[in-house]
Structures are given as C-alpha cells and as structure tokens.
Amino acid sequence: MTDNFRRHEAMLADALAALQSRAFWTPFPETPSGKIYGESARSDGEAAFQALLGAAFDLPGHPEERRLGAEVSPWGLDLRITYPSAGAGALIAASGRAAAGWTAATPAERAGVCLEILHRLNRQSFLMGHATMHTTGQAFPMAFQAGGPHAQDRGLEAVAVAWQEMMRTPATAVWEKPQGKAAPIVLEKQWRAVPRGISLAIGCNTFPTWNSYPGMFASLVTGNTLIVKPHPAAILPLALTVRIAREVLAEAGFSPDVVLLAVDEAGAEITGDLIAAPEVAIIDYTGSNAFGDHVRANAGGALVFTEEAGVNSITIAGTDDFRGMCSNIAFSLSLYSGQMCTAPQNIYVPKGGIQTDEGPKTLDEVAAGIAGAIDALLADPARASGVCGTIANPATLARVASARGMGGVLRDSAPLAEGRSASPLILQVEDAPDGPHRHECFGPISFIVAVEDADAGIQAAADLARSKGAITAALYDTDEARIARAIDAFAWAGVNLSINLTGGIYVNQSAAFSDYHVTGANPAGNASLTDSAFIAGRFRVVMSRRPKAA
Template sequence: MADFMSRHRDLLSRAVEASKARAFWTPFPEIPSGKIYGETARTDGAEAFAALKDTPFEIAGHPEERRIGGEVSPWGGALGITYPAACPDTLIEASESAFDVWSEAPVEARIGVCLEALTRLNAMSFLLGHATEHTTGQAFPMAFQAGGPHAQDRGLEAVAAAHDELTRHAAETLWEKPQGKRPPIVIRKRWHIVPRGVALTIGCNTFPNWNGYPGLFASLATGNTVIVKPHPGAILPLALTVRVLRDVLAEADLPRDAVLLAADEPGAEITEDLVTHSATRIVDYTGSGTFASWIRRHAGQALFFSEETGVNSVTILGTDDFRGMCANLAFSLSLYSGQMCTSPQNVYVPRGGIVTDEGPKTFDEVGAGLAEAIDALLEDSDAAAQICGAIVRPEVAERAAEAASAGRVIRSGGETGHGRSATPWLVAVDGPAGPQEDECFGPVAFLIPCDDGEAAISAASGIAATKGAITAALYSRDEGEIERASRAFARAGVNLSVNLTGGIYVNQSAAFSDFHVTGGNPAGNASLTDTAFVAPRFRRAMVRWPEAPETREHDA
C-alpha cells in the first residue's frame, strides 16, 4: 500500500495554514510555462489531447454497460470520444460496495489519496487545459487555469478544510469525573467518524473542474464515496479526474469504485434518477436555480450544496479614475462572454450622472465610456478571442441578443471571427420590469438609471438579496457611501469589490483567500470552502465504557 500522506504532509500543513491566514498562497502555478511544468509539457499536453479524440476513453475496472459520448467543441468539431456508461442502479451498487472499506480507511490514508491525485492532476494541467478549452469554449489560457491549477487549488482547499475538521477533536479520551470522597467515575470514550454515504457531484458545462472539485474532494476526504455526473457537453475534464483518482486508489490498495463516472447524453439523462435514489446522501450542484429547486423538492434524503442562478451587479456612483474603471469593467464584461457565475450583469448609475477625475459624466457618457473601453479591448480579433472565448451553447448567444432587444442598445454584440464567439451587448433599460430582473447568462449587460446613489445601492443589494448574487462591485469617491454600501451588500449576502481599476477583476475568486459564494442569498446555499461546506459531510458517533481501576493503574 502506497503511503501518500508521508509524501505530502508538508503540502497539507501549508494548505491548512493558508486557509486560516487567507493570504495569497498556491502550490500550483497558474502560468502555462514550460519552465514550470517541464519543457515538453505544452507539446505533451496537446499530443495527449489529440490522442484522446475519436477513441474510447478507458477507465480500468469501471462499470460499463454501454458507450456514450457526443461532445462538440465550441471552437469547432466533434471530439468523438466515448465513455463507459452504466445505469444509476449499477453505479449506486458499485459505490455502496466500496463505501465500507473507504469510509473505514484511516483519515490520513484518505487525505493522502486526495493529495496525491491533486499533484498528479497538476502535472497534467496542459492536457486538462485542452480538455476544458474544447468542452467549455474557454480560451486556452483561461481553460488551463480553470481546468488545472485554479481547480486544483479549490480541491486542495477542500481537503485542507476536511482534514482540519476531521482532526479538530480527540478520537479517544479517558473521561474522569471527581466524586469527592467517593472514587471518581472513569469512562473510556471513543468517537467514530461516520460519513454520510454516497455523494453525487453534478458538473456544469462551463467550469466542470473548478466548480466540481470542491464537493468531490470534500466528500472523498471525509470518507464518502463519490459518483461524478458531468454535463453531457463537458465530460472529458471530469473523466480525466476520475481516472486519476481511481489509479491512485488502486495504488493505495483501496477500492477504485470509491470514485465513479456517471456519463450520460442529451435525451437520456440519468441525473434525476441519481439525485432521488435512496442511497444518495450528498448532492453537490452548480447550475440553474430551476433545477436546484427541483432537487430540493425531490431529494429530501440528501444533504444539498448548491451554486445557482444570480444577478451580479456594478454600482457606479463616482470614480477618481474614469478610464481605469471603464477598462477594468470592459474586461469583466467581456471575459468568457459573460458565461461566468461571477460575471457582472446589471450596472446601476444615478440618472443625474457621476463625478469623476475627468469632471462630471452623464448617465449616457458613462455608457459611452464603457462601450468605448470594450471596443478598444476587443479591437484585435485574435486578442478578442482570447478574452471572450467561445459560446458554450448556441442558445446562449441567442438569448443574449433577445434580451438586448428589450432596451436601448449602447453597444451591439458581435463576433470575434474565432469559433462560436460573441462580444458583449451593452443595453440601457429603465422601468421596474425587464430582462435585467433575472439572470441573463451570456454576453449582455444592462445599464440601469437610478434616482440617486442611495437608490442605486438599494437596487443592487436588493436584487442580490431577492434573486441572488455572487459578486458585486462598487465605484465611489465617498467613504461614508462606501461604508453604507458595504453594510447593505453584506446583509444581502454578496461579496463586494470596491474601486477596482487595475489588474484584479470582480470575476476573480482566489482559493485560500476568497470564500466563493456566501450561502447567504439565493445564488447558493454553500460557500467554498468554509466549515459549513465540509463538516456536515460526516458525523461523530461515540462508544463509551467504564474503565476498570486495574486497567487505569496498568495504563499509568
């Protein structure tokens, strides 16, 4: 049996400390450089991806009743990869069969498996980058980070949190209660870690690894077996992950079926059957609020962690750097064509305009400044493709264009000329109802006039509280205004960024520092990766018995 924990003990210690300090730290470099990952890593990754296309994807020992696969790259062309598939009952049975051995394995053995898998996944980040690029439509630099190092950071953060929770309390103790002149009551107590059972990780189409790893590794580390259910359009990144984990499990002499792939295809989805199965005890889900609501109604037997639909906002009340603000927001609005859970959508601006370093700006001038910054950013088609990426599904661009028709177009969305691409629409809307009242996933943002600054803060924080939001941004020159807004957004359960004008963007969320989603509004009930995300995945059950005096004397 391989002793992976000894190999990675220092990595774990540093991860635990980093998760407490919340300062910058990562063991997994985000730069796709041969100097970091090896001089041939880029070529090796591209060749490995090419070799996977138009072939059966093999996972040793995995349950297989048929083959499925229909992934099509948003950049063009079918992947032609088929995956082993089995019905829900077969997968659940295999997962349950592995549960006893995996759940009773020592904590350090389970943690060691997770750490070894993450380091192996990091070594293959170029392959994961190509797999992510051609299933999600992200441009390669983003796909490398989101499918590789940044996802691995989030997985490691979950493992560190799990280890901290699992080892927070003593596993055994001698409890002695004084009785005055009488002999003390002496009881030996031992606590068993009791995982919940079979966990289901439901992957999304846009960020399969980044959103999937926290729940996957939190459940594994706490002793639950996991069935990974990818989106039919983005199977490969998670299939590669499952294969690595199963290889590590086998080397650790632990059951490979502790991790399984639940591949399916459009029209023959198995998600609902897995979610509602009586053996499914944990569900991690990223996706629409509609299906999240369905899960809540139909999976009462399972602990449910969600990241759902939300309306992220920007409130512009003033700025000391108008050009810097516009450039920063142009990047945030354009990045991955607005297909991020952190992408801003609603931009609230006072009707009377704002005060800036360039003098007063009217509402329309703010809109024009944003449109000009987007045009400048995306002027070169190659650079635009690297920023905007490709649209994950055709209907995303269609819905964005339809939503844009409901207002006054400030900037028309377009194409970059690469893949299935789209640059952002910027649309002015006014009134109490319209497309801005719900999430419009994709390349469209709404400029919304408000009576004054307080009304803008109220509108932005209010929609976060009622419809959900993961991010919010504020631009203001007034410290009192900033403080009032900070309290309003905190009460709405949304993370706030203030006066970003440089190289940090509201879209970004850093592992070991930023808690992604607060769990405090309808955009999600869980936060990556706080105590509440990890600790409920297991329980402690006590066994106690009186300690005989002679045993105590012997122990002494």
C-alpha cells in the same frame, strides 16, 4: 500515516495556514509555462489531448453497459470520444460495494489519496487545459487556469477544511468525573468519523472542474464514495479527473469504484435517477435555480449543496480613475463572454452622472466609456478570442439575439473571429420593477441601469441580490461614508463586494484560500466555498465509551 500523506503533508499544512491568514497562497502555479511545468509539458499535454480524440476513453474496471459521448467543441472540433456508461442502479451498486474499504481508511490515508490525486491533476494541467477549452469553449489560457490550477486550489482547500473538521474531535479521551470523597468515575472514550454514504457531484458545462472539485474532494476525504455526473457537453475534464482518482485509489489498495463516472446523453439524463436514490446521501449541484428546485424536491434525506444563479451588479457612484474603471469593467464583461457565475450583469449609474478624475461625466459618457473600453480590448481579433473565448451553449447565442429588443442598444454584440462566439451586448434600461435586468440573462448581456442617485443604485443592487441572488457585487465610489453604507447594504444582501477595482484584478475572480465563493446567504446558492458548513455535515462522529481499566 501513509506514503501519500507523508509526501504531501507540508502542502496540507501550508493550505491550513493560508486558510487561517487568508493571504495569497497557492501550490499550483497558474501560469501555463514550461519553466514551471517542465519543458515538454505543453507539447505533452497537446499530444495527450490529440490522442484522446475519436477514441474510446479508457477507465479500466469501470461499470460499462454501453458507450456514450457526443461532445463537440464550441471552437468547432468534434471530439468523437466515447465513455463507459452505466445506469444509476449499476453505479450505485458498484459504489456501495466499494464503500467498506474506504470507510475503514484513516483520515490520513484518505487525505493522502486526495492530495496525491490533486498533485497528479496538477501535473496534467496542460491536458486539462485542452479538455476544458474544448468542452467549455473557454480560450486556452483561461481553460488552463480555471480547469487546472484554480480548480486544484479549490479541491485542496476542501481537503484542508475537511482535515481540520476531522481533527476537531480527538480519537480518544479519558473522562474523569469527581464523586466527592468517593473514587471518581473514569471512562475511556473513542470517537471515529463515519461517512454519510454515496456523494453525487453534478457538474456544469462552463466550469466542470472548478465548480465540482470542492464537493468531490470534500466528500471523498471524509469517507464517502463518489459518483461524478458531468454535463453531457463537458464530460472530458471530469472523466480525466475520475481516471486519475481511480489510478491513485487502486495504487493505494482501495477499490477504484470509490470514484465513478456517470455519463449520459442530453435528453436522456440519469441525473434524476441518481438524485432520487436513497443511497445518495450528499448532492453537490451547480446549475440553474429551476433544476436546483428539482434537486431539493427530490433529494429525500440527502444533504444538498448548491451554486445556482443570480444577478450580479456594479454600482458606479464616482471614481478617481475613470479610464482604469472603464477598462476593468470592460474586461469583466468580456471575459469568457459573461459566462461566469461571477460576471456582472447590471451596471447602476446615476441619471445625473458622476464625478471623476476627468471631471463630471454624464450617464451617457459613462456608458460610452465602458463600451469604448470593450471595443479597444477586443480590437485585435486574436486577443478578442483569447479574452471572450466562445459560447458554450447555443441557447446563450439565441438569448443574445432576443435580448437586443430589451432596451436601448449601447453596444451591439457580434461574432468574433473564431468559434461560436459573441462579443458583449450592452443595453440601457430604466430600473422598472418588471425590467428585463431583474432576471439573470446568462451570457454576454449587460444593462446600464439609470437610477436616481448612487445610494438608490446601491439599494437597487442589494435588493435584487437579496431577492434574486447574486454572487458578486462591485462598487466604484470615492465617498467613504457611502462606501461604508454600501458595505452594510451588500452584507445584508449576502453578497461579496469588490470596491474600486482598476488594475489587473477583476470582480469575476475568486481566490481559493482567501475569498469564500458564494455566501449561501441569498438565492444564488446555499453553499459557500469553502466554509465549515460546506464540510462538517459530510461525515458524522460516533463514540464508544467504557469504564477505564484500573
């Protein structure tokens, strides 16, 4: 046992218990409060972020052929940070050289290193919040949570599931086979976990840490070496992560090159070279279906885990809390301007309207209720920016502009007070087979889709999830028999369903240790965070056996 492991063993045990109960649990508080993180944590984090700006990011001993980096915050700040950059060949060679020591480490040593990395990441959550805010364009409170504690939760979850997997096979056993009246055959057996090789994590622009930590920590703790390839527009959060990982590795006596950073430039990405390298044995990818297809086609024998895109839906069949429903949906559509893989896009509403606690509502009244709730939510400019954040990618703004012609505009999008921004656009469409709502329209774009009745809406949403993928589905309904049918329909479509959310919990939210994120059962991704299928193949078990000495 190592010091790192002993220090964090109780946290690991609690994580394993939480995974079993799937009740609420986290060791990483989500509130950006000085009372929790230390009175100076807020100012220290801000100062640490400021000190990084306009400077060469230091990664001692990291392979470096040149310096790259051109991050500009969607909030307007030019980060002017440069990172050490090396080609795929140099990175793979360095990773290969670092492998032997890491492979030879015990599961407890590796878990200790991973838990200590997560612990230190947690202490840096304010810095990570700023880094996430100014690369993803999220508002600070969300950037703190999603870039910090919530991502750390997902990393810890992966370590815990991997620990469970690695502990499934005993290190040794005695196998004694009876031979009738003769002496039994007695063998001593030993098993060890061996890693696959180099693991590549391909990060995304919008959730660089939250989406990457599960695969990164799953591969690392199971003995693989790691190359982290950030999106060129969101390098800093992963560079900070790699720096902390390298520090902990070196302190524990391992080569820091067990974890490497692969920085490139938009338009000259080295991702393709890394994917095609035969030494790369595991790939975790978050991004578009189109590039996902490319990864799969070029990954050779590597295991590929993906989170891709889909079309999430809300079906409104009825409610006993119309205001609560509209407010809840308004927040889900507004949060980070719809740039979450869990954000709803299509809202299916019966043509004949619905029953509510305020009496019957027509389709137009439902639409107006949601649009009005968004207007109310975003009435205060500071609050609006705090909810919507900014638009990470200029292409998303262009998509909003071109979407206006796709249907009747129920609520128009407009810039907010700060940064490159756009409030939610809501369009009304029929459920035509070639309708624009049948494709992912990433960003603050949603569709009110008129359907014959509630069951037709459920079926349309489930069908689309099954064919195009979906990560979330929501239903508002008061008819328990129909709710049961919807549960079946969305299970068949492989999508997690949230029913009648009206308070401070949203369909967008996926809680570590309880909610599996993505099911792997529809085209929105093949991996599920964090089930054993996401972990078990990252290492292999090898045996030696011999007759037991008398």
